[in-house]
Structures are given as C-alpha cells and as structure tokens.
Amino acid sequence: MAESLVQMGLMAASESEQTQPSAIMSSITTNGGSKTHLAAQCTDKGTPLSVSSRPTPTPGPGQVLIRPSAVALNIVDTIQRDIGFHVDTYPSVLGSDIGGTIVSAGPSGVPEYLSKPGTRVTTFASAFFEHGNPDYGAFQELVLVPAASVSPIPDGMDWPEAASLPMNIYVALAAWDMCGLDYLSPTAGGKNEAILVWGAATSIGTMAVQTAKLMGYTVVATASEANHEYLRGLGADVVFDYHDIEAAQKSVVGFVQGTQWMKMRYCFLGAGDLAGPQAILKELNGDQGGAFIAHAPLVPADAKTVDGVEVKFISPREGDDEREKQYAGWFNVYLREKLADGKIRPSPEVKIVGKGLAAIDAALTDLKEKGVKCAKPVILLQE
Structure with missing residues (x-):
C-alpha cells in the first residue's frame, strides 16, 4: 500500500507553465538582466555564516522556487557549518526546514496544487543531499526545492509551525x-x-x-x-x-x-x-x-x-530516483493528507530564536552550545 501511494504522489505531477517570481519579492534585485537575492552563506569550512547576495536560480522540471517566511534550525546545520560535513562547494547555503510560499514552478513535473504562486507550503530543502550547493539551502530569500519534498499547509498554520515539520x-x-x-x-x-x-x-x-x-x-x-x-x-x-x-x-x-x-x-x-x-x-x-x-x-x-x-x-534510500519516490510519498501524500485531516500537528512547541538571515549564525552557535529541550528553534524571516 505504501508503494502504491508513493506512486500516486509521483503521478500527481502534471505539466504546468513556468511562472516568473512574483512582485512580492521586494528583495530581488536585477543587475544587467540577472536576478539576485540575499542568503546567509558559508564561505568556508568553520567560518560564520554571512549575509550577501547571490544569483537567483530558475526552477527546472520537477522543481519549485520558494520564498521562506520561517526556517527551523537543526543540529546537523551546525555540523555542516563547522566541519564541512557533506559540503563539497563554497560558498554554500545550509538549512533544510522551511515554511513559506511558492514563487514559481518548473515547466513540467510539478503537481498542479504546487504550481500556483503564493501557495503556502512546508518543504524539506535538499542542501544536505546536494552537498552544499547554494541553490538548495534553506537559509536564503529564495530556495530551489524538488516538488516531491513539498506539502501544502492548512490556512490556520503559521510560518514557524510549518518550518518545524520537514526534518521531523x-x-x-x-x-x-x-x-x-x-x-x-x-x-x-x-x-x-x-x-x-x-x-x-x-x-x-x-x-x-x-x-x-x-x-x-x-x-x-x-x-x-x-x-x-x-x-x-x-x-x-x-x-x-x-x-x-x-x-x-x-x-x-x-x-x-x-x-x-x-x-x-x-x-x-x-x-x-x-x-x-x-x-x-x-x-x-x-x-x-x-x-x-x-x-x-x-x-x-x-x-x-x-x-x-x-x-x-536513519537515512533515506540511496539514489536520487529512489529518494524522490520516498519524498513524494512522505510529503506529497502522507503529510499533505495528515495535515488536511488534522491527524498530524507540528511538534514540539516552536521557539523563535531570532529574526532575519543575519540572526541565523548566532542562533546555530547557541543551539550547538546550549541545546534545546522539547522545542524547535525557528528563525522568522517574514511576518
């Protein structure tokens, strides 16, 4: 049954016209025809994250571009920052847990319900499995993510709650x-x-x-x-x-x-x-x-x-295709349904530990040194 519903999640992907990022992206700048946005970037192993601009990617098939309104922090983020664990490229952008809105969708392979700009979602960014590729990390204003790892959220769920879900x-x-x-x-x-x-x-x-x-x-x-x-x-x-x-x-x-x-x-x-x-x-x-x-x-x-x-x-299946099948089952099917019928709720309680991209590095250090008990640390990026 699990495998069949995973396939349902993949089959839900239908072609949609590519949409350009919407006007709400006030932080995007255009220089000579190219778009940029701000990101908390890791410039080298063991260095603090620093906020600077970087090129804005365009979603390809099976991808969506998301604007995070809140990002959650995990201990693996501190490990990647400090020792370069699973990071092959610098500068890199880290982070995995996002609550935000869809800005645009790729030209094909994206479910219709994830193709509309402004759709409120929770998503698991794939920075870890992309080995630090800066397009895919959560700690920035615009993030490229696989549609398979995205789930719509109920109207009553706030951004910090949405950001607390994906890694869990x-x-x-x-x-x-x-x-x-x-x-x-x-x-x-x-x-x-x-x-x-x-x-x-x-x-x-x-x-x-x-x-x-x-x-x-x-x-x-x-x-x-x-x-x-x-x-x-x-x-x-x-x-x-x-x-x-x-x-x-x-x-x-x-x-x-x-x-x-x-x-x-x-x-x-x-x-x-x-x-x-x-x-x-x-x-x-x-x-x-x-x-x-x-x-x-x-x-x-x-x-x-x-x-x-x-x-x-604990790890997912090996291979990009197998992992995508798992993600589609977890996020496009299971989480989508459980959130809609109220059977899954964000847990544990959210703890706001800062606001803005510039607050992420210090918050990661606090998480590493002090830990957190029965709470999920979240950075608020948009009200």
Missing part, C-alpha cells in the same frame, strides 16, 4: 521505512505490538510518537519527567524517565511483559544511550532476533553490538 517528518518516516513498517496503514501495529521511542522529547522523537500512534502501535516512550504529559498528548501510551537507564529498562520490560500478549521489536532512538534500548529489545526478543533500532544521531564508533538487535543510522 523526514526522520520519523525514514525510520519506519528502514524498519519495514507500513507507515500509511492505521493497523500496521495490530493490537499486540508496541514500539519504543527512546528520547521522545527530542524534536524528531515527538514526530516518531505521532506517526507510530497513527500506525496503530502501542507507543512506549522515554523522556524527562517534565515532558511526560506533553508526550501523552501526542499519543504516547506510557512514558518513563530515562535518566536512570536501569530503572527505565525495568519499567519498559515490565510494561510489555505485564500484558502477557504484547511484542516489542522496534525502537526509534532520538537521543540517549544506545545500550538501554539494546538491553530492552534483547530481553524481550531473546535469541529469535528480528529486533531493530533506528538511530537518529550518528551511531557511536565504539557502540557495542548485541546479537539479534540490529542498529542503523
């Missing part, structure tokens, strides 16, 4: 794909399946809770006690404090075994010590194997292996 959806659904789960089915989990979300109060963890619940799983989450009520509101059935790892292990295992009928084979790890979930899944599944941990942070090089419990870093 991307990581959560990529994890369930890696686990072999049908995230489109409301009965994928059945009545006797539980799923563990370890570090559920992380930004990506909150979306893992929501999407797991929508698959019909009993959601067992771990987080700081202060966030338990919030996570229950997102769909977690039970929440345990994970600061005492041994106590958390006993609580999770006790809950699952106490039902006498429940199974738990899958874990989404948003943050925390890998050893805890490994021990839990090993105890619950024994030597039969088949347990899987989708690990959102990079898996530590010194991580121990546990027989029967596979651990993998």
Whole structure:
C-alpha cells in the first residue's frame, strides 16, 4: 500500500507553465538582466555564516522556487557549518526546514496544487543531499526545492509551525521505512505490538510518537519527567524517565511483559544511550532476533553490538530516483493528507530564536552550545 501511494504522489505531477517570481519579492534585485537575492552563506569550512547576495536560480522540471517566511534550525546545520560535513562547494547555503510560499514552478513535473504562486507550503530543502550547493539551502530569500519534498499547509498554520515539520517528518518516516513498517496503514501495529521511542522529547522523537500512534502501535516512550504529559498528548501510551537507564529498562520490560500478549521489536532512538534500548529489545526478543533500532544521531564508533538487535543510522534510500519516490510519498501524500485531516500537528512547541538571515549564525552557535529541550528553534524571516 505504501508503494502504491508513493506512486500516486509521483503521478500527481502534471505539466504546468513556468511562472516568473512574483512582485512580492521586494528583495530581488536585477543587475544587467540577472536576478539576485540575499542568503546567509558559508564561505568556508568553520567560518560564520554571512549575509550577501547571490544569483537567483530558475526552477527546472520537477522543481519549485520558494520564498521562506520561517526556517527551523537543526543540529546537523551546525555540523555542516563547522566541519564541512557533506559540503563539497563554497560558498554554500545550509538549512533544510522551511515554511513559506511558492514563487514559481518548473515547466513540467510539478503537481498542479504546487504550481500556483503564493501557495503556502512546508518543504524539506535538499542542501544536505546536494552537498552544499547554494541553490538548495534553506537559509536564503529564495530556495530551489524538488516538488516531491513539498506539502501544502492548512490556512490556520503559521510560518514557524510549518518550518518545524520537514526534518521531523523526514526522520520519523525514514525510520519506519528502514524498519519495514507500513507507515500509511492505521493497523500496521495490530493490537499486540508496541514500539519504543527512546528520547521522545527530542524534536524528531515527538514526530516518531505521532506517526507510530497513527500506525496503530502501542507507543512506549522515554523522556524527562517534565515532558511526560506533553508526550501523552501526542499519543504516547506510557512514558518513563530515562535518566536512570536501569530503572527505565525495568519499567519498559515490565510494561510489555505485564500484558502477557504484547511484542516489542522496534525502537526509534532520538537521543540517549544506545545500550538501554539494546538491553530492552534483547530481553524481550531473546535469541529469535528480528529486533531493530533506528538511530537518529550518528551511531557511536565504539557502540557495542548485541546479537539479534540490529542498529542503523536513519537515512533515506540511496539514489536520487529512489529518494524522490520516498519524498513524494512522505510529503506529497502522507503529510499533505495528515495535515488536511488534522491527524498530524507540528511538534514540539516552536521557539523563535531570532529574526532575519543575519540572526541565523548566532542562533546555530547557541543551539550547538546550549541545546534545546522539547522545542524547535525557528528563525522568522517574514511576518
């Protein structure tokens, strides 16, 4: 079913006439016939982002040009800035999470509902997979994005909320794909399946809770006690404090075994010590194997292996075509439908950490040094 709906998302793409950027783009300047706009650019590895003008790209087939009104920050942005992770070109433009409006669409391969200038959308910019190519980063006034990674948003959703969605959806659904789960089915989990979300109060963890619940799983989450009520509101059935790892292990295992009928084979790890979930899944599944941990942070090089419990870093399928199919399923189909019917909501709560492109670099440094708890840091670019 998931594959068929992915195809639906791709088939929705229909040819549309290319539209030039609209007059609302007051920051665009024209010099000798070429258009430019402002961007927070990374000029070299380890250097601060600085705002300067750069050429405005024209969308090709299957692409749209978007004006961000808000952008969310992620820890991977700091890693790319500081050590050049997955950046092959300088100057580069980083960032992935956007809430904004469509300015123009490519000449073909764009769904009709994404072809109209002014359409309000949330989108996952592809700077990471484009290795820093400046046309594709979120931290600028105009961004080139694949139509497959764009979803319209409801009228009542504001820009910061829209910007908070893309990375969270991307990581959560990529994890369930890696686990072999049908995230489109409301009965994928059945009545006797539980799923563990370890570090559920992380930004990506909150979306893992929501999407797991929508698959019909009993959601067992771990987080700081202060966030338990919030996570229950997102769909977690039970929440345990994970600061005492041994106590958390006993609580999770006790809950699952106490039902006498429940199974738990899958874990989404948003943050925390890998050893805890490994021990839990090993105890619950024994030597039969088949347990899987989708690990959102990079898996530590010194991580121990546990027989029967596979651990993998969360990532999409390899290859541009396969990845585009996934994106179309995630954004053109799943997120579009879940937002329209109110079954997915932006999570966690948004925290405005600055305004304007010039505020991004300092906000990234704060995120790196101080972190953030159960909140999504967002920069507001347009009111």
